[in-house]
Amino acid sequence: MKVGLDVGGTKTDAVALDAAGAIIGRVRLPTGWGPDAVTQTILDAVHAVAADAGADPGEVGSVGVGIPGQVQPGSGRVVHAVNLGVERLDLAAALTPRLGVPVRLENDVKAAALGAYALHAAEGRAPESMAYLNVGTGIAAGIVSRGMLWRGARGTAGEVGHISVDPNGPLCRCGQRGCIEAFAGGGAIAERWARRGALPVRDVFDAADAGDASALQLRAGLARGVAAAIRVLVLTADVDIVVLGGGVTALGERLMTDVAAELTASAEASPFMRSLRLGERVEFLPPGSPAAALGAALVGAGETEHDAEEALAHG
Amino acid sequence: MKVGLDVGGTKTDAVALDAAGAIIGRVRLPTGWGPDAVTQTILDAVHAVAADAGADPGEVGSVGVGIPGQVQPGSGRVVHAVNLGVERLDLAAALTPRLGVPVRLENDVKAAALGAYALHAAEGRAPESMAYLNVGTGIAAGIVSRGMLWRGARGTAGEVGHISVDPNGPLCRCGQRGCIEAFAGGGAIAERWARRGALPVRDVFDAADAGDASALQLRAGLARGVAAAIRVLVLTADVDIVVLGGGVTALGERLMTDVAAELTASAEASPFMRSLRLGERVEFLPPGSPAAALGAALVGAGETEHDAEEALAHG
Structure with missing residues (x-):
């Protein structure tokens, strides 16, 4: 066991x-x-x-x-x-x-990536490659190809949260401006919202629905940051599927609608982006999914270097 | 043979x-x-x-x-x-x-990536992973890990040129705004420079040296785009080394100085970026390097993990 x-x-x-x-x-x-x-x-x-x-x-x-x-x-x-x-x-x-x-x-994010892949495989729909994008307090991703984690050389694989996508964007806790995490990390949004509440990102969405200008801006930034992370993952690692998870994705359809609109906007502007059909390649991890614990069990079972080489050789 | x-x-x-x-x-x-x-x-x-x-x-x-x-x-x-x-x-x-x-x-960019890796391996300094970033008319990269190309699911692996890093940046030929290629692609720079010349990017550098404001802006954008591509490659795929090649890199030290200054600026702003030591992980492909043809020969030989390692071990 x-x-x-x-x-x-x-x-x-x-x-x-x-x-x-x-x-x-x-x-x-x-x-x-x-x-x-x-x-x-x-x-x-x-x-x-x-x-x-x-x-x-x-x-x-x-x-x-x-x-x-x-x-x-x-x-x-x-x-x-x-x-x-x-x-x-x-x-x-x-x-x-x-x-x-x-x-x-x-x-934990890398474990969740491995687990999300295993859940797909268990349903008989293992993609060639997948990224799991965690939208929680911070933003990070794990990349899996043929069941194997892409660990990278120095432990920064999937650290897409600290890619700047706007030189005039908000200051990130990392010190740069306009990082994806500064737009879309739950921690950064809560800090900029600055009204106390148990669920600050949900409060932002509610306030945006009520027309609050500052909330509308934060909400737009969240969608923009998540969409940017999806584009980075597909344009760099060319993953088949991007699975979204993490605390902020508890917003469910409300978040997905905004992200889909962002992806549609870039597809409308760009035939190249349109050809990528990003909207069809994004999924949510279901609430309560055991992906992270499942992935951790697979790591624990001895995911070896040899396996990783095999995965690459056939990738 | x-x-x-x-x-x-x-x-x-x-x-x-x-x-x-x-x-x-x-x-x-x-x-x-x-x-x-x-x-x-x-x-x-x-x-x-x-x-x-x-x-x-x-x-x-x-x-x-x-x-x-x-x-x-x-x-x-x-x-x-x-x-x-x-x-x-x-x-x-x-x-x-x-x-x-x-x-x-x-x-050709993916072949050059494979060849650049093989040249490193032949010198006994094969990195765990490497990206080759081609800065030519357009911008694209190839990612190699342990001698094997990361090909991706649908052929867009390494297409970092069409990641937008500035929503207010120049319009890209792909239709998006602020793509890395719109800042740093030789084609985009030549188009925006719009003065006829055999070597438009070199002309831009010369004019920038002479204080031309428009040339200074284009030159800064080039360095900014290349630095952004380097950051994307390291933060997503976590490659050990980024090798720069392609027509625009004929500028040599003049380009490298600008790119190094961009990387230094983000390292000064961000302890996280500083910890990545990006400046030490960037190299130029020497002018006249046979990397692309060499890499193509390795593809032609039936690139498998085993073959590539053999070729590299003896190369």
Whole structure:
């Protein structure tokens, strides 16, 4: 049995997979704050999801953890997982002795990309390549080709959030102007909206519907940033499909309508863009999708360098 | 013996490789205009480069052709090779019976990417991944990882020229505003400069040196577009190195100084961009480099992971 976990800022989603890769157990637990509590949450979630699958913890053969922050490839360490109160944590070292099985880490967005691809494959519609674009507090993507993550040379593959698409755009927290994330990241929008609320991006949409000028501008920027990220992913990596997920996509149709309008506008201006049929290549990850935890389980199962080379050789 | 050709708008560069992948012959011929003349140029070049290598045409085991325009993967056909007066040409069908060996086609920028990677590998410094950014009449890139081209799903991998980086930027021939190519493509610059000259981009640089305001603006846009393309390639595909080539790079240090200044400016504004050390990851393809013809020979030899690695190991 493989276990995969998506450790989020508020909750941890865990799935258990049988030998064929089918999900046979799933639990969600609140995530603790800080290194020790995060480690404990993961241990608790592994035991709970094994129980949910009707299995003994001893039947867990591997554990994969998707986690926000920078994961140094192959290291088992995460740094700058600020949402979790973790500056640096060697999770593999903390977990492996207590679980007695290999523990692999991956950045949560990259894990979700792998999982979104696996969900397509399970439905018999595996694309040649796919990008998963996470529209949450920040903006980042994971690129998967033939089931394998494109990890890149130095860990910046898919960091499309910090591509500037407007020299006169809003200042990004990264220091540049007009980054995709400065337009479309939930954190940047909440900061610029500056009215307190539990769901600032939803509040922006509601205020825009009511005609608020500042909200209309923020809402337009969100669609513009997401559309720009989709174009960058297709024009650089030529992925078949872009799957949108992350907290901001809870807006569902309201967001999709705006993004589709942006893509239509560039298709109307440009025969080249029209030929790409971007509107038909964008999908939403369904709410509550287990993609990130599922992808983490696949990382944990030993996604090897050799496999990656094979994927490239046939790409 | 493998033969590779780079069919350019004015000349065709051909190389012959021995079994170990070393270049043992090289010729350059003027390229004919239109489908029949292009086909004849290729036949002439194959014979001439075999002779230059001291070999008989019968010793040619495979032919790879790098050609501008859209090459449908695996088809042997090229469409929209406008620089060559070719709207559509099934080169493999035209050449294979007359050469008696397999003929493979690849887009010239993608072939150059493969060749630039092979040249690095031959010097014992093969990066994990590399992008070749062609700054010519238009702007496009090829991405290579471990010796293999990233071809993408539908033939738009590396089409970074049509990513818009400024909604108020110049109109691109593709119909969008502020595309990287509208800022940095030699064709777009020549059109906006609008003073007749054999070397319009060089004229722009000279006029900018003399203080011409319009030339200064075009020159700044060129550097800005090239720097944006470099950032897109690193932030999306996370390539180790970006190699610049193409007609506009004949400007050499004059261009590099401007591009380096652009990269420095974003690194000064942004700790994140600074951490990428982009300035250290950009190289020029040397003038007269056989990269494109060499890369075409590798495509022609039946590019597989294994073959490419062998060619590289011995090259």
